Amino acid sequence: MSMPLLPGERTRLGRYELLGRLGEGGMGTVYLGRDRDGRKVAIKMVRPEFSYDAEFRGRFRSEVNRARQVPPFSTAEVLDADPDHDPPYLVVEYVDGPNLAAVVREQGPLSPSALHGVAVGIATALSAIHGAGVIHRDLKPANVLFAMGGIKVIDFGIARAFEATSQHTRTDQIVGTVGYMAPERFEPGNGRQVTSAADIFAWGVVVAYAATGRTPFAADSAPGTAMRILTQPPDLSGLTGPLRELVEWALAKDPDERPTARALLDALLDGSTPPAGTTAVITPAALTARDGGQVATGGPGAAQGAARPENRRRSRLLSVGAAVVTLVVLLGAGLVTLNALDPSGREAGGSPVTSAPTSPSPTNARTTTPVASDPDTAILQGTRRTLIHIAEIDRDLALDLHDFQVEASDGTGAKSQFVLVPMGVDYLIRSLRGDGRADDQETCLGVKILLEGPSTLVAAACQPTQATIFSLDRTGDRDDKNRPTYYIYNDTHGFVQWSTSRRTVIVEQVGDATPSSTFSLVDRGAL
DSSP states (O other), X not given: OOBOOOTTOOSEETTEEEEEEEEEOSSEEXXXXXXXXXXXXXXXXXXXXXXXXXXXXXXXXXXXXXXXTSOTTSBOOEEEEETTSSSOEEEEEOOOSOBHHHHHHHHOSXXXXXXXXXXXXXXXXXXXXXXXXXXXXXXXGGGEEEETTEEEEOSOSTHHHHHTOTTTSOTTOOOSBGGGOOGGGGSTTSOSOOOHHHHHHHHHHHHHHHHHSSOTTOOSSHHHHHHHHHHSOOOOTTOOHHHHHHXXXXXXXXXXXXXXXXXXXXXXXXXXXXXXXXXXXXXXXXXXXXXXXXXXXXXXXXXXXXXXXXXHHXXXXXXXXXXHHHHHHHHHTTOOOOBEEXXXXXXXXXXXXXXXXXXXXXXXXXXXXXOOSSTTHHHHTTOEEEEEEETTTTEEEEEOTTTOBEEEEOSOSGGGOEEEEEETTEEEEEEOTTTTOXXXXXXXXXXXXXXXXXXXEEEEESSOSTTTOBEEXXXXXXXXXXXXXXXXXXXXXXXXXXXXXXXXXXXXXXTTSOOSOOEEEEEEEEO
């Protein structure tokens, strides 16, 4: 049901008549409208401050075009949009029905049969959304509507235009409703690209909320809820049977361990739990190829390389402490743009809390070096310059300034200095060869596939892809200066190693063998 327009509000937007208000949030106001044929529509008018941002308009246009590819059988169909209007707006199918949040608030948790229907309906919608290459990014009960004929999911995909616009949302800010956010969105750096696995996590929270009337990580505050998402198992008391097993799977901390929307849907329809190994996610856009070879990439649904499980577990355990510390700092400083939840799972207030923009560098959000007994802690949190020392040959990685290849050097000069940019439990390795000047494009290390011979390390764009994400796994040993040593590993292409025969740095899988090269981190001061 719509509310009356406020005094002084416009009565037309483009070619649409505005009849009333349906709601308001951090991104804009939603109106009930009518087109020239008399059909009722829902119109989201973007907040005026976005109107003057060319970057936002471009992203908004792109995301609308993608959202139009989503089949409308379980979603509110995207009908029209005008990114160039002042202010921009989006028009979608008007669904005349209550949302899930209102139903649970007024009538209590759903009955088992109604709950199963909601779970199926949302999984069906996510299958269609993900199948079109779109990620929802803001799935929550308020975006799940009860319509004639079934469930409709609204507001899919468009959040990326807001989330990725650098003028308004930096890498040290988050957009969304905290109780439904996947843990990877809170991890150090906040620069990790959202994948479809985040929607699966939100599906699990929404279904648990529909079953119990509360979210499974509910706390008295947004920081408390976020901490529970990061560190605690979900509270699923009151949810039983196969659906509980599916929700537990969807709420896995590791996004790679969650099922796909299609796997969820199949399991819901046949009443079973999906078999292991069916996970797959929509990944960010691939890196472009460089001269002389192909930079490894990962596109939508790309298969993940076989990681060493013992190393991955060790890396995640080492990193969760850093994630919690960074989260507390960000939330305490007011650098997170969130909608909080009260303990019942309802959103507190209609608009997110925002903060003044800061520098877009992924590392600038953490300017205070933490006090810790481990000397590598600050380096691993991205607040310190580091040399990456090859322990076996007493040399350091360096990005050559001429051919953009990684070589072994004496550790002098900016070409040997890097900063580890946390991306969840893994890292981008950003080169400081440009000394951070404003006119220098940020450059990271990436894997380059050669037609002959093993892969090598080269300069690459600082975007998280299968080519540029590395894990640092503790070996348990120390180098000749008593510094902890690590294996550097890329999930798809293998271990970074020094090849004695080739006299160069390579990346290769080693099977059951022990990698020949270990690396230590040498502190070179604050950024």
